[in-house]
Amino acid sequence: MxxxxxxxxxxxxxxxxxxxxxxxxxxxxxxxxxxxxxxxxxxxxxxxxxxMSPGLVDLHVHLREPGQTDKETVKTGSLAAAHGGYTTIAAMPNVIPAPDTPERMRDMLVLNQRDGAVHLVQYATITTARGGDELVDMPGLKDAGAFAFSNDGNGVQTAGTMYQAMIQAARLNMAVVAHAEDDSLTYGGVMHEGSVSKRLGLPGIPSVSETAQVARDVALAAATGAHYHVCHVSSAATVQVIRAAKAAGVNVTCEVSPHHLLLSDEKITRDNAMLKMNPPLGSEQDRQALIAGLLDGTIDVIATDHAPHTDAEKAQSMLKAPFGITGSETAFAMLYTKFVKSGLFSLAQLINWMSVSPAELFGLNAGKLTEGxxxxxxxxxxxxxxxxxxxxxxxxxxxxxxxxxxxxxxxxxxxxxxxxxxxxxx
Known part of the structure; x- marks a missing residue:
């Protein structure tokens, strides 16, 4: 044709x-x-x-299938990605059952191929069922077609487990893609800990819960040589840790989500679950640090963290509603309008962060308008x-x-x- x-x-x-x-x-x-x-x-x-742009590339989406098809399916989530201009997306493994064995990975790839409207690559988990300390069969999962390894939605809590995972991933030339969160530092919070959470009387999550685990993991990445990619960076302190690690030659890359670039916790004026996400919206100082991190190359890519939930779930209080917002269908338009039209970013920079760079970082056949x-x-x-x-x-x-x-x-x-x-x- x-x-x-x-x-x-x-x-x-x-x-x-x-x-x-x-x-x-x-x-x-x-x-x-x-x-x-x-x-x-x-x-x-x-x-x-x-x-006319190269199709956008999203390293971080949640398609919810199998197990939570009331929220999303491979078909609806990939159609949403196409609606947003994405042609390649990477599906996180927090589905039920999780793709934590070669057999389950193969089943996921069959589903993705059958129902996906765009190119789909699939993460495997780092540990069994995305929890605990039992490492998955990494070589077997790579052979089965895994794109990379992630427990997204959960941080790997034990340093020894992450260390062993990185050793294996480095041998396999595969990336460890981390949701960085120390559970002992979250204190049951539902938003960023700061003046806004105190004013609203909502329990807060201190930013150090993210930064402490990133600091631990960059040390492990330095020791193992693994490619360590940090999901949805949200705080100024985390940007500083990653900047220093890159300067020291650690193989660390990272992403930022559109909502963390566009919003701060100052936008939360009431108990509003539409603004509940994990990691939470940080302070305005954090937001400005994320923008600066993109511009100076500390942050490599923009990824949506598309996280759909049902209307009923999100109609609840922030105390009960699940974390997460959708992003596939709004990311490009919001970022173009707020940042390119204002002159802060160029269009070429935005396309680099949303298409060229994610493809290059992970060796994807995408992100280019070239013959062949x-x-x-x-x-x-x-x-x-x-x-x-x-x-x-x-x-x-x-x-x-x-x-x-x-x-x-x-x-x-x-x-x-x-x-x-x-x-x-x-």
Whole structure:
């Protein structure tokens, strides 16, 4: 099948320039200022006025299947990703049962392949059922197709367990992707510990619960040589630890979530579970440190931590509601509007953090618009304002604090391996 995209605006040396792009049998066959097909094409897509981006890459999503399909499924979660311009996503293993054996990993990959609307890679757990100290069969899980190892949703509590995991992961040339949280320092909190939590009378989680475990783990990564990737960094102190570790030559990378860049705990003016996530929103000082960490290269990528829940669960008090917000369908538009349009980030930087860098860090065949590459492309309208409505979500989860925001950067079309995975009805 041949498709020709005409007049799209591509980033060339950091600047938008008009290009045509020819897709043949799911791959990019040619990119040029003007393409006239030598033979007839099956479809011509007019991308006049649209930004033609490499498909976005998300290293951190929760698809909830199997075990919690009332919240999300592989099908709905991957469709939501496509709606947000993502063409490759990495699914976390906090499902029931968790992919903690080679057999379960193979079953997950069959499900992902069958129902996924985008390219899906799958994390395995670090320990059995994401808890305790029993390491999984790492070599067996790698052979079965695991992307990397993570207990996301839980921090690995025992240093010796993490040390042994890193030793094995280093031998296998696989990454350990950590939700950093020392349970002994969380104190049953539901939001960031600070002046806001005290004013609202809600139990707080001190930032040191994250920072202490990251500090432990970078020392273990230095000792083992493992690739240690920190999920959803949220505090200024953690950024400092990672910055120092990188300067010392430790193989550490990290991600930040859109909500931690966009919001601080000052936005929590009442008991509102739409603003309950783990790690919690930090102080404004933390938020500014995260932005600075992106700009100076300490933070490598932006990942959504897309975490859908049912409407009923999120209608509860922060004391009872689960942690997490959705992110796949709002990330690009919110970040483009708040940071690129304000001049703080360039469009090229944003695409690097949301597509190029995550692909490069984890060796994914993604993040590029080059000839011979899989035709994974997102077309965005950067000029027409629209309002984020939950009715437009393809995710089962509507738990987003960004509903009602007027933004730019609407996804018009998402193409995966040359085929439409999402097409706007407008």
């Amino acid at each position: 041949k498709r020709l995209i005409k007049n799209g605006q591509c980033l060339v040396d950091g600047h938008l320039q008009v290009r045509d792009l020819l897709i043949v049998d799911g791959k990019i066959a040619k990119i040029s200022q003007h393409i006239t097909a030598a033979t007839p094409v099956d479809q011509i897509v007019d991308a006049q006025g649209l930004f 590459q899989s035709a994974d492309i997102a077309l965005f309208d950067l000029t027409t304002p629209f309002t984020i409505h939950s009715d437009d979500f393809l995710s089962k989860g509507h738990n987003s604090p960004f509903i009602g925001e007027q933004v730019l950067g609407k996804t018009v079309r998402t193409i995966v391996s040359g085929t439409d995975a999402y097409l706007s009805k407008d």
